[in-house]
Amino acid sequence: MRIIGLRHLVPLMLLPLVFSVTANEDYQAAKWDPIHFQPAIDSATNEQCLECHLEILIRKPLKTSPAGVKRSDTEAWYQTLNSYAGEQESFHYRHLQSQLARQVMNLQCNFCHRGSDPREEAPASHADNQDDSGYNLRKMVDVEKTCLRCHGQYDYKVMNLPGPWHETRDMFNDSCTLCHQTIRTNRHKVSYLHPGNIEYLGNKDADVCYGCHGGRSWYQTSFPYPRNSWPGISDTIPEWAKDRPTQSEARYRLDTSADN
Numbered sequence: 606m607r608i609i610g611l612r613h614l615v616p617l618m619l620l621p622l623v624f625s626v627t628a629n630e631d632y633q634a635a636k637w638d639p640i641h642f643q644p645a646i647d648s649a650t651n652e653q654c655l656e657c658h659l660e661i662l663i664r665k666p667l668k669t670s671p672a673g674v675k676r677s678d679t680e681a682w683y684q685t686l687n688s689y690a691g692e693q694e695s696f697h698y699r700h701l702q703s704q705l706a707r708q709v710m711n712l713q714c715n716f717c718h719r720g721s722d723p724r725e726e727a728p729a730s731h732a733d734n735q736d737d738s739g740y741n742l743r744k745m746v747d748v749e750k751t752c753l754r755c756h757g758q759y760d761y762k763v764m765n766l767p768g769p770w771h772e773t774r775d776m777f778n779d780s781c782t783l784c785h786q787t788i789r790t791n792r793h794k795v796s797y798l799h800p801g802n803i804e805y806l807g808n809k810d811a812d813v814c815y816g817c818h819g820g821r822s823w824y825q826t827s828f829p830y831p832r833n834s835w836p837g838i839s840d841t842i843p844e845w846a847k848d849r850p851t852q853s854e855a856r857y858r859l860d861t862s863a864d865n
Contacts, residue, residue: 636723643720651701654714661697686812686820709803709813716797717751753828759819760827763845770815781807781814791835795857 639645640653655662668676681693690704699705700712746752759770767773777783785792793800806813812820831850852858 641721646715646720649715651714664695666693686816687810688812688816709799711797711799717746755817756823757827758822779811781811791833794859795853
């Protein structure tokens with residue numbers, strides 16, 4: 606079987622680009638290509654992934670829903686904050702190519718897609734998958750290690766605030782950096798973000814901060830961010846922070862605070 610299942614989604618002018626690598630390759634061989642597994646997927650580039658998966662970027666939301674509701678007459682949840690500009694777009698486009706994504710994110714395909722096992726997305730299900738290799742039961746992405754970083758709840762209780770940000774933002778002059786110019790100032794220095802841009806834009810509009818810290822929450826929980834040390838940090842560790850890591854994960858850690 607040839608890889609033709611998605612051709613009807615791709616404009617004809619793009620077919621040579623999308624299928625140049627796999628047009629003569631058997632589907633089963635492509636599915637089991639080493640790039641889909643550890644360790645090769647660690648070094649896979651977006652360009653390599655999009656050779657076969659370009660449709661995730663060019664596919665658009667329906668102009669009119671099956672119920673007859675026009676896209677132009679509705680507001681998606683991700684459009685409710687000032688930091689998102691433009692019309693409704695697809696999931697992958699918003700995370701890779703939208704204006705906001707290019708400004709504050711540096712996401713790669715393999716940030717979320719850490720490898721896949723076509724037999725079953727679960728550890729200990731067969732002979733060569735006996736350890737916890739990062740797979741989640743029948744999930745293509747481990748959401749607790751990826752999506753939750755930017756789509757968790759606003760943890761105002763940990764911050765000792767009187768209520769959620771949308772209820773208390775006026776108390777802080779609608780500015781996150783009113784407090785965070787002295788507290789937890791060592792932040793965002795990871796390879797999947799543009800730290801300099803986040804700081805610059807966040808100073809101008811608190812929705813840039815809030816967007817990833819509760820404004821677009823999908824989950825009931827918050828991500829347990831590492832508590833990177835900052836100048837003036839107290840020697841006393843709060844109870845909630847005692848189990849937190851004190852550094853970002855090594856594979857994402859930046860050697861410099863400079864934005865790229």
